[in-house]
Amino acid sequence: MNEAAPREIYGKTLVSLGRQNPDIVVLDADLSPSTMTHYFAREFPQRFFDCGLAEQNMMGIAAGLAASGKIPFASTFAVFASCRCFDQVRICLSQTKLNVKIVATHGGISVGEDGTSHQAIEDLALYCALPGFTVIVPADAVETAAAVKVAAATYGPFYIRLGRPKIPIIYPESYPFTIGKAVTMRRGKDVTIIATGIMVAKALEASNSLAKQGIECRVVNMSTIKPLDEEAIISAASETGAIVVAEEHLAQGGLGSRVAMTSSKERPVPMEFVNLGERYAVSGKSSELLQRYGLTDREIAKAVKKAIERK
Amino acid sequence: MLQANIFNYSLTDLEETARKLRRHVITMITAAGSGHPGGSLSAADIITALYFKVMRHNPKDPQWQDRDRFILSKGHAAPVLYAALAESGYFPVEELKTLRKLDSCLQGHTDRNLTPGVEMSAGSLGMGLSFAIGVALAARLDTKTYRTYVLLGDGECDEGQIWEAALSAAHFKLDNITAIIDRNGIQLTDWTRNVMNLEPLSQKWQAFGWHVIEIDGHDFRQILTALEEAMTIKTRPAVIIAHTTKGKGVSFMENKAAFHGKAPTPEEAERALKELE
């Protein structure tokens, strides 16, 4: 399978957006070679603002630019984009509904060796709590490019979480992304795996091995965490009778919590969750960490069997 | 396009208007039963000078693209801004008595989506200067000549974000920003020198790359001269440290931290209004 780093594609997509629309401006907090906004900086130095190590200030500046008609993309690592400036984002972006796009890279534990301070695994809970925000975790590079373009063209505050490593490309170039629309990646009648980000490819692997054992999984890519595609959840619950949610996030407040809230209200079914539980991880290689903390196709397969048993 | 302030008041008119805004502040906060009189009264002259003499703005077209922008970073002083907006004609003066009431467009702290003429939401201190920088950067990108004014509290300068913003406004060479610090010397609990000493404040801003002007923030001549001077500074932002008196104009509120965030009783309000006649 081909691989690509979503942040690399993000950087290149920004450049093409910048060529099409002079109102696109980009802010970064001394991380542009890592977030890949440096491509934009090189081509449009006048429209690129490095705010230095000052994320709170960056969010405020982004708000001011948006209030004056610009379409600011603000990037830094996901830990800083969420935890370091939450009050600024709450007041200046959520409460005002200003048109700022936060694209945070290095999300999740797959960031690897930098360790626990750098592993954003509560960011989805924080951003999903904010009224008016659209929260997206693309599953591959193709979806990243599409989501970034749609965000640029859609008024309102966005949080898009990308990871550091290269990940498998699971979509063809022609894939059309729609905000708030889950994509069924595989049909199945026994259970539905709802996954987001890097866990989508793993859910597909799990469903392949389960198929050999006679278990047919529906696999749904829920790349928009907010607003949630409730219809997809309700039909998964009513048509397959069990749900497994897989995400690179703590147990609370992320996709799992949100899917459970919809399903418990509309159509309660047995559910299992593959996530990081209630713990922070450690330093290590990305692949080692995903293994250690159970973000694997095997864990998804186990959860599927448990969910089916409880039907 | 407007080349000048549409009111262009004389010094006497400015003084009378400031007294009127102060009376509104007392009446509004008393009717609401809560609010922040101290920091509204200290900022009344600065805000009067901006809205009725200096800024190019059009109350009939609050979104006019070339308007000068005023951002109230110390959002708890909303009553005095609302009073200035109402007296300018952004909304009827009668609205003022709805302050803080359910369904009023006049929220306890500013909300840019609810009040005509309010540029930015505030209430969590320390954020306004960053927003102003974004507005000023947009002006530069669009080659617009509007000016961005931002009013900060001195206690507010305890916030780290103010200094992040101070660094970056100078770094970006934003000579289209004028920051004004309402240096009334008191924050919520006590004198700033007791809570968190800011001095030497002027040297701090200078060291951060700003042009600093210090004035008596209740003397219109000095306010206007300082605002003029700020406009002539090139390649760096300007900050006016306006020495003011918290609670200015009401003897029993002056220099009293107790009236930072407390509404006057109806009897106190009556006395205050008499003093402000």
Ligand SMILES: Cc1ncc(C[n+]2csc(CCOP(=O)(O)OP(=O)(O)O)c2C)c(N)n1
């Ligand atoms: C981030 C934040 N912390 C605390 C408060 C509560 N608070 C409201 S006003 C104030 C004191 C502000 O002092 P200053 O900036 O000097 O305002 P002024 O004296 O001009 O009213 C405090 C602590 C707040 N609004 N925001």
